[in-house]
Amino acid sequence: MKHMRYKICVIGLGLMGASLAKALKGFRNAEISGADTDEYTREKALYTGAVSRASHDAADVAADANLLVFCVYPRHVPEILERCAPKISDGAVISDICGVKTGLYERITPLIPKNADYVGAHPMAGRERDGIDHADRDLFKGTGFIVCPLPSTKSSSVSLMSDVARHIGATKLAVAPAGLHDQIIAYTSDLMHIAAAALCMDYHPGMTSAYTAGAFRDCTRIGDINAEAWTELLMGNSDNTVSVLERYMGRLSEVRDALREGDAARLTALLELGGANKRAMLGR
Amino acid sequence: MKHMRYKICVIGLGLMGASLAKALKGFRNAEISGADTDEYTREKALYTGAVSRASHDAADVAADANLLVFCVYPRHVPEILERCAPKISDGAVISDICGVKTGLYERITPLIPKNADYVGAHPMAGRERDGIDHADRDLFKGTGFIVCPLPSTKSSSVSLMSDVARHIGATKLAVAPAGLHDQIIAYTSDLMHIAAAALCMDYHPGMTSAYTAGAFRDCTRIGDINAEAWTELLMGNSDNTVSVLERYMGRLSEVRDALREGDAARLTALLELGGANKRAMLGR
Numbered sequence: 001m002k003h004m005r006y007k008i009c010v011i012g013l014g015l016m017g018a019s020l021a022k023a024l025k026g027f028r029n030a031e032i033s034g035a036d037t038d039e040y041t042r043e044k045a046l047y048t049g050a051v052s053r054a055s056h057d058a059a060d061v062a063a064d065a066n067l068l069v070f071c072v073y074p075r076h077v078p079e080i081l082e083r084c085a086p087k088i089s090d091g092a093v094i095s096d097i098c099g100v101k102t103g104l105y106e107r108i109t110p111l112i113p114k115n116a117d118y119v120g121a122h123p124m125a126g127r128e129r130d131g132i133d134h135a136d137r138d139l140f141k142g143t144g145f146i147v148c149p150l151p152s153t154k155s156s157s158v159s160l161m162s163d164v165a166r167h168i169g170a171t172k173l174a175v176a177p178a179g180l181h182d183q184i185i186a187y188t189s190d191l192m193h194i195a196a197a198a199l200c201m202d203y204h205p206g207m208t209s210a211y212t213a214g215a216f217r218d219c220t221r222i223g224d225i226n227a228e229a230w231t232e233l234l235m236g237n238s239d240n241t242v243s244v245l246e247r248y249m250g251r252l253s254e255v256r257d258a259l260r261e262g263d264a265a266r267l268t269a270l271l272e273l274g275g276a277n278k279r280a281m282l283g284r
Numbered sequence: 285m286k287h288m289r290y291k292i293c294v295i296g297l298g299l300m301g302a303s304l305a306k307a308l309k310g311f312r313n314a315e316i317s318g319a320d321t322d323e324y325t326r327e328k329a330l331y332t333g334a335v336s337r338a339s340h341d342a343a344d345v346a347a348d349a350n351l352l353v354f355c356v357y358p359r360h361v362p363e364i365l366e367r368c369a370p371k372i373s374d375g376a377v378i379s380d381i382c383g384v385k386t387g388l389y390e391r392i393t394p395l396i397p398k399n400a401d402y403v404g405a406h407p408m409a410g411r412e413r414d415g416i417d418h419a420d421r422d423l424f425k426g427t428g429f430i431v432c433p434l435p436s437t438k439s440s441s442v443s444l445m446s447d448v449a450r451h452i453g454a455t456k457l458a459v460a461p462a463g464l465h466d467q468i469i470a471y472t473s474d475l476m477h478i479a480a481a482a483l484c485m486d487y488h489p490g491m492t493s494a495y496t497a498g499a500f501r502d503c504t505r506i507g508d509i510n511a512e513a514w515t516e517l518l519m520g521n522s523d524n525t526v527s528v529l530e531r532y533m534g535r536l537s538e539v540r541d542a543l544r545e546g547d548a549a550r551l552t553a554l555l556e557l558g559g560a561n562k563r564a565m566l567g568r
Binding site: 124125126143144145146172173174176180183184185186187188189191192193194195196197198199200201202203204206207208209210211212213214215216218219220221222223224225227228230231232234235238241242244245246247248249251252253255256259260262264267268269270271272273274275277278279281284 | 408409410427428429430456457458460464467468469470471472473475476477478479480481482483484485486487488490491492493494495496497498499500502503504505506507508509511512514515516518519522525526528529530531532533535536537539540543544546548551552553554555556557558559561562563565568
C-alpha cells in the first residue's frame with residue numbers, strides 16, 4: 001500500500017478556522033484544505049496560504065481527509081456532518097472547536113460515521129473581531145486547549161488532538177468530558193462575558209475617559225462582543241450559565257447588603273474572600 | 285520682599301504619595317517635603333530622592349508649604365488637617381487625592397484655615413500593590429485626573445491643580461464638584477472593583493488555567509484588592525455605589541431571565557446594547 005500524505009480539512013475559514021489552518025502548517029507534513037460558503041473567504045484562504053485547496057462544499061474536501069475540524073457555528077455542525085458522513089475515509093478523526101459541547105454532542109452522536117472517530121476540542125483563544133481578515137497563526141500561542149472526548153472516543157484520537165494543541169502553540173492542556181467542560185466554561189468564560197457586557201448596559205451620562213482607569217478598561221474590555229455568536233454559545237450552555245450567574249448575583253447582593261447596612265466587617269470579609277480565591281486560582 | 289522658593293508638602297508617602305512626590309519633581313522648581321508616620325517609609329523617601337525633607341509630624345513640614353497634598357486614607361485627613369491648620373502659610377493651597385469626596389468635604393470644610401484655599405483631586409491611577417516600594421514617577425503618565433473644587437474654591441487653585449496634573453503626566457482632565465465626581469466614580473471605579481471581586485468569590489473546583497483566556501484574565505484582574513482600603517472607599521460612597529450596583533444586578537437579572545426563558549432575541553438585544561454603549565464610551 002502506497003504511503004499517502006496526511007490530509008487535514010478545516011470546515012469554516014473564519015477567524016478561528018483560518019487561524020487554525022495557518023497554525024497547523026507543518027503538522028505531520030499535512031496537506032491542508034478548507035471549506036467555506038463565502039467566496040472572499042475562500043480566495044483569501046488560498047491567497048494567504050492558509051489552505052492549499054478550498055471548496056464551497058465541505059463534502060468535497062472532507063472526502064479524503066484524515067482529520068476534519070469543524071470551525072463553524074455549533075448550529076451548522078450537524079447538518080454539514082450529515083452531508084459529509086458518507087464520504088468520510090476509514091479511520092478519519094472528526095473534531096470541532098465549539099465553545100459548548102453537551103448539546104452539540106447529543107445532536108451529532110447519531111451522525112458520526114461508523115468508520116471514523118470523534119473528539120471535540122475547545123481552544124481557549126479568540127479575538128474581538130471575527131473573519132479571516134483577523135486570522136493569525138499565533139492566535140493559539142500560550143493559550144489553553146481542552147480536549148473533549150465522547151465516551152466512545154479512542155485514546156489515540158485524544159492523543160492526536162493533544163499533539164494538535166502543542167503544534168499550534170497551546171501550552172495549557174486539559175481533557176474533560178462535555179458535561180464537566182461546559183460547567184467550568186460557564187464560569188471561566190460565559191459568566192465573564194455576561195459580567196462585562198452587563199457592565200456596559202448602562203453608564204453615567206457625565207462620564208468621560210478622564211474618569212476611567214485600568215479597572216474600567218479591563219472589566220469592560222469584552223463588553224462589545226459578537227451578540228449573535230454569544231447568544232448561541234450562552235443559550236447552548238444556559239443551565240450551567242444560569243447557575244453560575246445566580247451565584248454571582250447572590251454575591252453582589254451580599255456586597256450590596258453590606259454597603260446598605262454599613263457593615264464594614266462583612267464587606268472586608270467578602271473582598272478578602274475574593275482576593276484569596278483569586279490568588280488560589282492563579283496557582284491552578 | 286525676597287523671592288521664596290515654591291514649597292510642596294506631601295502628607296503620606298505610600299504608593300500614591302511617594303509616586304506623586306517623584307512625579308512632581310521640577311514643578312515650579314519646588315522644594316518637596318513629606319510626612320509619614322512610618323520610619324522605613326521616610327527613610328526610603330529620602331534615600332530615593334522622592335522628598336528632600338521628611339518628618340513624622342505633618343504639622344512640621346506643612347508650616348511653610350505653598351501646596352499641601354494629603355495622600356493618606358480619607359479617615360485620617362480631618363485629624364491631620366486640624367493639627368496642621370494653625371501653621372499653614374497665607375495663600376497656601378491644600379489638596380487631597382482621595383477617591384471619594386462628598387463625605388470628606390463635609391468633614392473638612394469647617395477645618396480649612398481662612399488664609400488658605402482647598403481644592404481636591406483624584407488621579408485615576410493606582411497599582412495592585414501598596415507602599416513606597418511600588419512608587420513610580422510614571423504612575424500618572426497618560427492617566428485621567430479629576431479636579432474637585434469646593435463651592436468656595438478659587439479658580440486659581442483649580443488652574444494650579446490642572447498644572448500639577450499635566451506636570452505629572454496625566455492626559456485626560458476633568459473638573460467636577462464632589463457630588464458629580466462621586467456619582468461617576470461609583471460607576472467607572474467602585475462598580476468595576478465590586479464586579480471583579482465578586483467574580484472571584486466562587487469558582488469551579490475543577491478549573492485549571494487551561495480553561496482560562498483573556499476574558500477571565502481581564503475580568504478578574506482586580507479581583508484581589510486591598511480589602512481594607514476598598515472597604516473605606518466603598519463605604520464612603522455607599523449610596524451612589526448601591527445605586528449603580530442595583531442597576532447592574534437588574535441587567536444581570538434580565539440576562540438570566542432571557543437565558544432561562546430561551547429568549548434569544550432578548551439576549552441578543554441586551555448584548556448589542558452593551559456593545560453599542562461600549563463603543564460610545566470609547567469616544568467620550
